[in-house]
Amino acid sequence: MTDQLERLNRLPLRDNLRGLQPYGAPQPHVPVLLNVNGNTHGLPAKVHAAIVAAVGEAAAGLNRYPDREFSQLREALAGYLGHGLGPSNIWAANGSNEVLQQILQAFGGPGRRALSFPPTYSMYPLLASGTDTEYVTSPRAADFTLTAEAAGEAVRRTRANIVFLGSPNNPTGTALGLDVVEAVYEAGAASSAIVIVDEAYAEFARTGTPSALSLLPGRERLIVSRTMSKAFALAGARGGYLAAAPEITDALRLVRLPYHLSAVTQATALAALEHADALLANVEDIKGQRDRIVEELSALGLAPAPSDSNFVFFGGVKDPRVVWQGLLDAGVLIRDVGIPGHLRVTAGTEAETTAFLGRIRELV
Ligand SMILES: Cc1ncc(COP(=O)(O)O)c(C=O)c1O
Structure with missing residues (x-):
């Protein structure tokens, strides 16, 4: 055992965090x-200049707490996504990792189970253990594809409360068909599963690849998460968001920290969206x-x-x-x-x- 691990183990760390490694690319x-x-x-230079100007302006008001509801940003994100979405459908946080964590804080936790289909994003199990949510997996086919039938069956078998569907999936890179999302959503009815379609890479999808945003109407347990870290080149600014039914965003208000999205982050994201x-x-x-x-x-x-x-x-x-x-x-x-x-x-x-x-x- 390394020194560091030994020292950690002397602390009253939660049992489900013992022996885990932090995310560490x-x-x-x-x-x-x-x-x-x-x-x-x-x-691009003009986007950089717009962000510098917007952050400069925001700096003048940094003695005050930021808009807790980030109303302007939610409006801009809804406009960017389209699909008939409005500000009440949008939620944002410091990277989509924080969005995912807030979803687990609200809908996961002790006694709840999250399901995913590896190989997939390495943060899903870490977010689960951080929120004391049980993490279970179901394998993909040998070529790393996932069919609607296999995914639906896994949801029924595990009675998952939360399902992660990476689409396009990391590390495999391929988007899922909407039939998979539909099948998972239907199979999740019995356990009232929250279905998260993680579309962090959606903007890079090949022409004709549909987004799960089109499935949102009438599906109050479906969440589509996105990020500004990839297509918007803002990984350093930490801005992620989701689209879902308004009651989902209401649930996340129960777990977010007050004023979690800084004025600097809001100004940066807004300036970038203006130059989408x-x-x-x-x-x-x-x-x-x-x-x-x-x-x-x-x-x-x-x-x-x-x-x-x-x-x-x-x-x-x-x-x-x-x-x-x-x-x-x-x-x-x-x-x-x-x-x-x-x-x-x-x-x-x-x-x-x-x-x-x-x-x-x-x-x-
Ligand atoms: C599938 C997937 N989801 C979410 C994220 C998190 O991105 P961020 O927290 O920067 O929005 C990543 C980052 O690599 C990712 O690959």
Whole structure:
């Protein structure tokens, strides 16, 4: 046992936190960082300037608490999402991780069970243990797909109170069909399951991929979560949000901390939303790099999964650790997600993508 673990164990830590590792994607100083699915293109100059101006203005009022209801931001987010949504359907927090945590605080907890379908986002089990929610899983098919039938059956079998559906899923990258969401929602009626469709990467989906936003009307247990960390290039600002029935947002008011969304965060997010067009133009460019990675990895005999996100999950790698290290030696950091024969890479700028492809061509 490490010293650190021993010292932790001497504390009266909650039993369900003992032995857990914190979320810890490495943050090393490497020239080409393609490991955490951030937006590699950064903020366009005019968006940067608009954010600086908006934050400057907000700074003048920092002696006061911010708008607790972040009304302007909810209105702007509803306008951005469309689908007939209004401000009462929207909730926001410091990253979609906090949104997910608040959902678990309100609807999970002791005696409640959350279900997901691995491989999926590594924070789901950590958010569950942090809120003392039991975490259960049901596997995907060998090719990492998930059918409506299998997902619905898992919900019925586990009588889950909360279901996480990553779509597009991380680390596999592919979006789910809406039939899967519908089947999970119907199967969840017996246990009154809250169904969360985590659409953190929705803006990168291939043309024609529908969003679960279209399923919201009439489904009061359905939640679609989104983030400004990916398409909006604001991972550092921490802004995530959800769309759902107004009663869901009312439930989250019971668990949020007072004034949880700072005036600086609200101003930043609003300024970015005003320039959504410029940010979404970068998304198109990133999708181009993503498609280029899929094509070139296929040509190398590797097996990339269809990607609806800003990253590519690829199989057919004989020794992932060796390839991962070989890339790192050349200054390119990608992610070994611990799945045999597979690695995951974020789509970079044209130059970053070229560096990745050039080196992996030498390695495989
Ligand atoms: C599937 C998925 N959901 C949610 C998040 C959380 O993003 P944030 O808290 O930055 O909004 C991530 C981040 O990588 C993710 O991959």
